[in-house]
Amino acid sequence: xxxxxxxxxxxxxLVHDGDAVALEGFTHLIxxxxxxxxIRQGRRDLTLIRMTxxxxxxxxxxxxxxxxxxxxxxGNPGVGSLHRLRxxxxxxxxxxxxxxxxxxxxxxxxxxxGASGLPFAVLRGYVGTDLxxxxxxxxxxxxxxxxxxxxxxxxxxxxDVAIVHAQRxxxxxxxxxxxxxxxxxxxxxxxxxxxxxxxxxxxxxxxVAGEVILPGWVIDCVAHVPGGAAPSxxxxxxxxxxxxxxxxxxxxxxxARFAAWLDEHGMPAPGRRAGAATxxxxxx
Amino acid sequence: xxxxxxxxxxxxxEMMSIAAARALHDCTSCFVGIGLPxxxxxxxxxxxxxxxxxxxxxxxxxxxPDRLPLSIGDGILAETADAVVGVPExxxxxxxxxRIDVGFLGAAQIDRFANINTTVIGADxxxxxxxxxGAGGAPEIAGACRRVIVVVRQSLRTFVEQVDFVTSVGxxxxxxxxxxxxxxxxxxxxxxxxxxxxxxxxxxxxxxLEAVHPGVTVDDAMAATGWDLRIADDPATSxxxxxxxxxxxxxxxxxxxxx
Numbered sequence: 093x094x095x096x097x098x099x100x101x102x103x104x105x106l107v108h109d110g111d112a113v114a115l116e117g118f119t120h121l122i123x124x125x126x127x128x129x130x131i132r133q134g135r136r137d138l139t140l141i142r143m144t145x146x147x148x149x150x151x152x153x154x155x156x157x158x159x160x161x162x163x164x165x166x167g168n169p170g171v172g173s174l175h176r177l178r179x180x181x182x183x184x185x186x187x188x189x190x191x192x193x194x195x196x197x198x199x200x201x202x203x204x205x206g207a208s209g210l211p212f213a214v215l216r217g218y219v220g221t222d223l224x225x226x227x228x229x230x231x232x233x234x235x236x237x238x239x240x241x242x243x244x245x246x247x248x249x250x251x252d253v254a255i256v257h258a259q260r261x262x263x264x265x266x267x268x269x270x271x272x273x274x275x276x277x278x279x280x281x282x283x284x285x286x287x288x289x290x291x292x293x294x295x296x297x298x299x300v301a302g303e304v305i306l307p308g309w310v311i312d313c314v315a316h317v318p319g320g321a322a323p324s325x326x327x328x329x330x331x332x333x334x335x336x337x338x339x340x341x342x343x344x345x346x347x348a349r350f351a352a353w354l355d356e357h358g359m360p361a362p363g364r365r366a367g368a369a370t371x372x373x374x375x376x
Numbered sequence: 377x378x379x380x381x382x383x384x385x386x387x388x389x390e391m392m393s394i395a396a397a398r399a400l401h402d403c404t405s406c407f408v409g410i411g412l413p414x415x416x417x418x419x420x421x422x423x424x425x426x427x428x429x430x431x432x433x434x435x436x437x438x439x440x441p442d443r444l445p446l447s448i449g450d451g452i453l454a455e456t457a458d459a460v461v462g463v464p465e466x467x468x469x470x471x472x473x474x475r476i477d478v479g480f481l482g483a484a485q486i487d488r489f490a491n492i493n494t495t496v497i498g499a500d501x502x503x504x505x506x507x508x509x510g511a512g513g514a515p516e517i518a519g520a521c522r523r524v525i526v527v528v529r530q531s532l533r534t535f536v537e538q539v540d541f542v543t544s545v546g547x548x549x550x551x552x553x554x555x556x557x558x559x560x561x562x563x564x565x566x567x568x569x570x571x572x573x574x575x576x577x578x579x580x581x582x583x584x585l586e587a588v589h590p591g592v593t594v595d596d597a598m599a600a601t602g603w604d605l606r607i608a609d610d611p612a613t614s615x616x617x618x619x620x621x622x623x624x625x626x627x628x629x630x631x632x633x634x635x
Contacts, residue, residue, distance in 0.1 A: 197467040271454050272454050334635070
């Protein structure tokens with residue numbers, strides 16, 4: 093049974109400096125507010141894992157939360173570049189960012205292996221691409237023991253913590269999500285710890301066509317965060333705010349404007365740990 | 377440029393999307409990339425191939441959006457799909473076995489052998505001149521679909537002798553590469569641009585200009601290509617857009633911008 097907590101408590105309890113963190117949600121149900129809370133709490137040196145590090149990771153990278161990014165497509169969907177991600181890779185601002193980049197098929201199979209308790213997964217992929225030469229620790233050739241066929245192995249992903257957003261949970265922390273299910277189930281089952289933010293906490297989960305149920309006993313914390321996926325969407329609750337994605341392009345293009353955005357939303361400036369000033373400067 | 381430009385009341389991008397939609401005429405199922413391919417595939421459903429099964433990597437199979445999705449996972453795709461599946465399933469059960477007819481891709485760079493780059497511009501991967509979004513589903517789409525069609529605007533920036541980074545394999549370094557790598561799909565069979573259409577030469581696998589769009593000359597296409605472009609013996613001229621094609625395309629885009 094998962095604990096029902098506030099988002100502040102959930103992040104404080106489950107996300108630590110230096111963790112490998114996966115915030116998943118494939119264009120739908122992106123845990124945006126959880127990402128914002130990680131910035132507010134000033135987490136540092138995170139390895140951020142996500143197939144599509146869109147706005148949520150652009151913010152976290154720009155704010156200086158990340159040391160490393162593991163991903164397969166890093167753009168602002170339907171708009172263009174992620175400027176904070178690009179600034180980190182191209183200019184090391186606010187801090188250098190190591191990257192480990194895969195294809196979607198590779199990333200998703202890495203989660204499947206992680207969720208399955210296997211050290212690797214097998215697929216047909218990567219061969220002939222330049223991706224492979226940059227991934228000596230996570231992609232390798234493997235021979236099928238039955239047919240002798242050459243295939244590709246990808247190493248399992250087992251994040252320290254997975255964070256996903258869903259439509260509903262009951263009071264025992266059983267989680268229900270529907271619509272495009274993405275890779276949330278695999279991310280949660282592959283991770284050591286899991287935090288789920290939800291639109292609603294209800295007495296009883298009414299069945300919905302196409303639902304995915306994540307039982308409360310595989311989740312550590314559930315936080316009630318209505319609107320927690322905006323400006324992405326939550327099927328049955330609200331639509332994607334396309335204008336926000338477009339607006340992010342201008343906000344994120346400029347370091348000063350981005351810093352002002354952080355300030356407006358109660359987040360610490362890039363590179364400064366939250367509460368450092370009030371803590372007497374003892375923290376760095 | 378030719379002189380009848382003034383008579384044309386459509387844009388080069390519209391011609392490209394319409395030519396790309398027509399190219400799907402014999403296609404049964406299509407794994408759709410976002411952007412130009414998505415525009416063309418949705419146009420095709422409304423014009424030449426009403427039964428075309430549209431598949432997006434978000435796991436939406438047989439989707440029928442009434443406007444263009446702005447991301448590959450818009451709600452409209454899920455709401456109108458025959459089936460919605462998870463990301464592991466779309467790649468492992470649907471794409472990987474070679475079940476899907478056409479992979480429809482865009483590109484930031486494409487080379488002589490139709491290799492595609494969507495990763496970085498610049499030779500130094502660690503310090504790229506421009507960091508692009510990356511691979512997404514493209515490498516495995518390019519490997520597994522029975523054939524691949526590419527839609528890309530043609531310029532010296534996009535049509536380069538050799539891509540800075542091979543994100544998705546076309547014909548590698550030429551004949552035999554795909555077989556050697558064990559890629560099971562045929563690879564790119566057609567590249568559609570705002571200037572014309574190219575196909576790989578059956579012997580050399582090199583992209584060859586087979587048609588130019590109305591108002592575009594072979595010289596225009598050569599000038600927008602970063603290698604010594606091969607030209608078919610008698611390059612065709614694309615049929616200009618029909619009124620219906622233009623009407624349907626503009627209606628689709630108008631509904632998209634209202635959304």
